[in-house]
Amino acid sequence: METQPNQNLGIVVTGSVEKGTEVRLDSSASVEDMVVGRYVTIEGKKRRFFGMVTDISLGVTDEQITISPPDTSDTFTAAILEGTATYGTLHVLPMLTIGGDVTAVSEGPQPVKTVPSHFSRVKLASEADMETVFGKEDNSRFFIGNPLDMETKLCLNLEELVKRSNGIFGKSGTGKTFLTRLLLIGMLQKSKATNLIFDMHNEYGWAGSFEGGKGGVKALKQLFPSKVAVFTLDEENSRHRGVSTDFVVRIGYDEIEPEDIGLLRQTLNLTEQAVEAVYQLKRHFGKGWMQKTLDISDAADVEALLQGMNIHESSFANLKRGLATIRRLPFLVAHAQVNAVESILEYLDRGINVVLEFGRHRDITTYMLVANMLARRIYQRYQEKTEVAMAGKVTPPTPLVITIEEAHKFLNHDIANQTIFGEIAREMRKYNVTLLVIDQRPSAIDEEIMSQLGTKITCLLDNERDIDSVLAGVNGKNDLKTVLARLAPKQQALIFGHAVPMPVAFRPRDWGTAKSYEEFDKGGSSEKKAEKDIKELFE
């Protein structure tokens, strides 16, 4: 028999605030119909509780039964023992509560500070219950998916979400990109924030790949052409992919600063001394330091230069080799005609979201160099603007959300202090800039940064350390671990943190079908081109 919402599942038999409650399953409810991650309501005497099933177990009243169980052909004995001497138990973690009186109801769900009394009835949460907790789809809430095994819409308050830095985690191939795209669409439609996306794999701008499906799925620019600008580092590649780009990013050598090189120490295999030398060279040559350093080839000139600055010859050779690697990047020019940072800022100021495609430059050195360089300058400008605004002269800049992939490369323990992203994550929304980090190795990210992330969405993770680091500091961590480890490898995720009243395992909404595009369009401001696209699809 399938379980229905509002069906009685069982009664609370033991419990504690710290460990959650044990629910003895009624004999009418089959243990096989239960799933970890399902939502239940507990009808206490004075208040109602919302909780999540985090474990399911089998119990016996007498150990002898496990030693000499009835014969498998003996259905009579088995039928008698079922639900009496042998029974199922659910471990339910109560997370929210609504008090019985009128004021408590108007206040909405509150965090749990007690446990339901003995023998309280436990039921599957109904659609109405879920709506009470997660709210309806409206101007600030975005429908991101359905809680596991439920039809209810799980709505995320994006206004709240963008106030802090957030993270999306999961093993590769579990749907991180998919979720990110979904969240970006949501932010685009429902929040006042603009997005800057460092799109390493060219997934978010024009079209994204679709695992297991033919062709690609539409990405941001196709759906919201007037709200999204695609910047590219690799014009040729973008053209091949049929992407209409708005701007081709060129970076001048004179824009590269010693901090940028410091960040690349590991990837460029530079020594500490070599990095130290960069600062000295910058002081010596000024803005054009990189070009001038690379131009020195005459042995006598080198010697003269090094002697003056007390730099060891081998360190200089090491640095030059590293710089030469960077110079080979085709988007680097001696002097960029148009300043990429200014262009990005101009778009962002107009409320247009910017996706920076990396084209073929997918190696981590390039990604780190560019993302860090641009983000640093943009963040500086936001800092300045916010400070001016604080003085009461102008309105503060629109909140900005910067999306970075392979986040552990920027935010690991060793360099989190050096990269601008570490600073953004720590400073949070002070300067109206937050991060959306996407990563598959959360354990490699600095603990301090992880703890600053407001809302975390995680797909399946199976490494023990990764799971620990994602769930660090969450109430009911061990229980959520069970849920997280049992997510399906695809299209299931667990969300918890600031933007949701309680953790919830969910299935992201559809993406990639004509119907899904139409629904997105309905949910936000109508875009003429998107409408036209949809009509074409149906014709």
Next chain:
Amino acid sequence: MNKIGEIVASTSTEFTAECYELHALPALGSLVKVTAPSVEIFGIVCQSGTAGIEPGRHPVARGKDETSEEAVYQSSPQLMKLLRSEFQVLVVGHRIDGKIYQYLPSKPAHIHAFVQVCNPDEIKQFSQSFDFLSIMLNNRLQIPTEELVAASLREMSKAQTDPYAFLIAAGKSLTVIFSGEYQRLKTILARLKQ
């Protein structure tokens, strides 16, 4: 009135009745009742047997030259008067004003009160609850308790519209009573199987 015998000894917990007909004993575990003023007492047949009326005189074998058991009684008609069948009944409940209580009545049944076998409707009414099982389990009986419990439930199931469901429900009650005594439970369940 379908009386089968009358009480010859009575206490609060059990009574002994003598059958009107030799060998016309009720089945082991069957539900019987005795009507006393203002109360009907229900009991379960827990022991029965036939013996000579005089304690000192032991019956002797008589059938050496006879062809059948019936022929023995035909050639010695006095046997019908010299032997008697008796059964013991464990009191498990009572009914006052139509309501059944599965615990001991305040007074024992009278001597010479008539004993009747309950009809299916009465059995159905009585077996709506299984509280009587604990009375059986807590009495020291000559017969193994497991045998008696199984026999009474089997007898009761015959009166039900769905005997299997009845036995499952009874089994579940027993499981609760015998929690921690799985082997005893298994013994009874094995005797309940149809």
